[in-house]
Amino acid sequence: MKTQVYNKLIRDNIPEIIKESGKHPETIKVQGTELFKYLKSKLQEELLEYMESEDVEELADMVEVIYSILYHNGISKDEFKRVITDKRAIRGSFEEGYILLRVTEDEDEDMD
DSSP, X not given: OOOOOOOSOOOTTHHHHHHHTTOOOOXXXXXXXXXXXXXXXXXXXXXXXXXXXXXXXXXXXXXXXXXXXXXXXXXXXXXXXXXXHHHHHHHOOSSSOOOOOOOOOOOXXXXX
């Protein structure tokens, strides 16, 4: 009997999909700070996978993890979208591709 260890957060339907393939998943459910630890780890995992593959499905996985973080923090998707819209209106997006190289501050002139 071959066993592979994962110890990572998975999508809710994955245990059933594994069972349908004839395998036997062993799962636990976590909550609270333990869940947030796994969500943050999953977000990092998906980011690394996107950085390697540049596959849009990895971006979709990141968004799904973000939606789960919002859900468990009591923040609706609509509220999150408002935050995005408000921030974009004030600070802009990243579409133009500006790179900030440095900022120079004028020295105050001597007022004596």
